[in-house]
Each structure stands twice: as C-alpha cells, then as structure tokens.
Amino acid sequence: SNMFTRMLNGIYAESYGRGDVEIHENDLENTSYGIEAYSNNLSIWGNLIKGENAENSFTGIYAEGSGNVNANRVSVGDAGRDGNSATGIELYSTSSFDARSRGIFAYNNMVVIDGFSRVRGFDVYANTSSNVMTRIYHNSVNITGTIFDNDGIEQDKGDNVQGFAAPNSVAAYFNGNSAVDAVNNIWHN
Secondary structure (H helix, E strand, O other), rough: OEEEOOOOEEEEEOOOOOOEEEEEEEEEOOOOOOEEEEEEEEEEEEEEEEEEEEEOEEEEEEEEEEEEEEOOOOEEEEEHHHHHOOOEEEEEOOOOOOOOOOOOEEOEEOOOOOEOOOOEEEEEEEEOOOOOOEEOOEEEEEOOOOOOOOOOOEEEOOOOOOEEEOOOOEEEEEOOOOOOEEOOEEEEE
C-alpha cells in the first residue's frame, strides 16, 4: 500500500506484451490524474483516489486494454471549475492476447463527484474493430452539483457519434458503438 499526495499524475503503468499491470490498495490524494494504466491483463483494485478542488481536469482511473477494475473508490469535490471536466472511471476496452480475458470488467466501484461542468461518473469506449465487451456490474455513482451549458447539451466530437448530444453531467456515458453489459448499478445524477 502506497500513498501519493499532491501530485498532478498519480500512477502510470503500461505493458502491452504479455505482462500484467497490477495496481492494488493505493491512496492518491489531491491529484488530477489518479491512475492511468494500459495492458492486456489489467488488475486495478482497492484504490482510494481523492481529487480535492479540481481546478484542472480530473480523471480518477483511466484503464485501457483488458482485465479487471474493481473495489476502487473515486471522489472529487468542486470538479470542473472554469469549464474543466471530471471523470471518475474511464474505460477503453480492447481485445487481449489472452483468450481468458476480453475487454474490461469493472465491478464494485464507487464514484462520487460534485461538479460544475462536464462530469461523467463512468466514461466507456470500446475498440469497434474487434469483438470486445465492457462489463460494468454492481457499481455506485453519485454526481451532484450539475450545471448545464446555455443550451443544456454538449456535442460529442467522437468519430463514431458525430452530432450526438449528451448532457454535460451524467453518471454513465457509453460512447459510440461500445458493446456494454451493465448490470445492477446505481446511477445517480
């Protein structure tokens, strides 16, 4: 167990070969980017990530590849001041070399964000060129302090969803052609 305090970026790990990325039971406080991990065999669990007064953009966990993201707690207050964004957990599923693991499985996570601008509890993408599923089970997300732009919407500039309008603050955002299996989650906006 490690503690990281007042760092712009907390933990960064990458292994796209057959190596594993395991990030377990860390405390990260006053960070703008808690955990950023890339691997075909991710294991991110039991971490506590707190962003305090996020004047910059905030992302609690960014996970890309395949594997598990579970039992993490992400929170930030006063997120998104001055038009910056805040995201609790961002997932980008890709196919894996390991046939046992395809996509990301996120379960038993908790996200709490008090935000002013574009806030997303879960932000989910998938590599549409492969048959990848992102599974999201038994998570709790609480988004408070929602304020919308003048027109109440944000235009998504993603390649797959040109012109799709989404509210600025949402508990879960599933982007484009993402294959998502979401079961027994609590989404509160």
